Amino acid sequence: MKPVESCVAADEPELKRRLEQSAQPLLLRGLVRHWPAVHAGRETALGICDYLRRFDQGTEVIATKTRASARGVMGFNEALTDFDFVKARMGLAEFMAHLQAYLPVEGVPSIAAQCAKVSEVIPGFLAENSLNALPGVIPNFWLGNALTVPVHHDHPYNIACVVAGRRRFTLFAPEQVGNLYMGPLEFTPSGAPISVVHPNQPDLERYPRYREALACAQIAEMEPGDALYIPPLWFHQVEALEKVNLLINYWWPVMGEPELPSPVASLLQAIKVLNAIPAHQRDAWAAMFEHYVVQRKQDPAAHIPAQMQGVLARRS
Structure with a gap:
């Protein structure tokens, strides 16, 4: 250590x-x-x-x-x-x-x-x-x-x-x-x-x-x-x-939009929903979360006009 x-x-x-x-x-x-x-x-x-x-x-x-x-x-x-x-x-x-x-x-x-x-x-x-x-x-x-x-x-x-x-x-x-x-x-x-x-x-x-x-x-x-x-x-x-x-x-608190649910609430909801589907579908959704939520590899909305990005618009 x-x-x-x-x-x-x-x-x-x-x-x-x-x-x-x-x-x-x-x-x-x-x-x-x-x-x-x-x-x-x-x-x-x-x-x-x-x-x-x-x-x-x-x-x-x-x-x-x-x-x-x-x-x-x-x-x-x-x-x-x-x-x-x-x-x-x-x-x-x-x-x-x-x-x-x-x-x-x-x-x-x-x-x-x-x-x-x-x-x-x-x-x-x-x-x-x-x-x-x-x-x-x-x-x-x-x-x-x-x-x-x-x-x-x-x-x-x-x-x-x-x-x-x-x-x-x-x-x-x-x-x-x-x-x-x-x-x-x-x-x-x-x-x-x-x-x-x-x-x-x-x-x-x-x-x-x-x-x-x-x-x-x-x-x-x-x-x-x-x-x-x-x-x-x-x-x-x-x-x-x-x-x-x-x-x-x-x-x-971590700065965020007050009308949105907390990250931990989103996590618990995702666990409940995704644990109820087959493993191969969870793998598919893992790719979706990586792309749209985590966004470590690329911005999923970079190719979309700003006025059309909707929930994908970057907030921070």
Whole structure:
């Protein structure tokens, strides 16, 4: 695995445009190191929890807790019939009390309050810790102890900011999808399908193509204050490495026409329809999709007058 390309980044409006033009992940060293929350997280193990209590509104979060068999991974069980974790709703203060109770104990379950909207749970946080590059984008927070989230991908642009603790991201380009052994598209932990391969101890006899994915992977080792840009559809595995970790992430949509269905909706519809026809017809439709949709080899409308191109007219 090679390291993700990195640079020292400044939080400026121009950063968003530059990232949107990039097809590769980028480690933004020190992007949010000036945040008061980052300084609070460096002071003591529970410093970030003390800081967050100032903004707690009593709103509930969704807390996950791994089973003993999970080995710290929020994924499937060995038989791939269910998840190896449970979920519950609780207040942020109650969750942080669990985090504090687990701090001095070894071998505890992995817990996390995941994908909670900052504006709903800790709204005052944004006044002191903002990202000028993304005005108006409401971030999410991910608070917990040592936990690994298996390989998955997101559809929007993504900037993930490490506020407390350390994180390790392992990233795979979209074309590695066939080597990652992704699980069901509908039965997912939180909307995004995840790989069924155990991230810490992959069974390469059971999942041999995963070796090819690892050979092409990129890795980002992140300290408090660092941020990582993840382009749309890039697969990533996330490891929270300390007993207390906080990540703030910003998703913003890929530009497009709002009246059109989302790309993922189009994908799911295509799967449903094309899986119902014979294999030789799927091959024929694969050629049609390559020519009219993917358009890697040629512009299918280049020979048609602009006023007659209809849906084939290029929009970007």
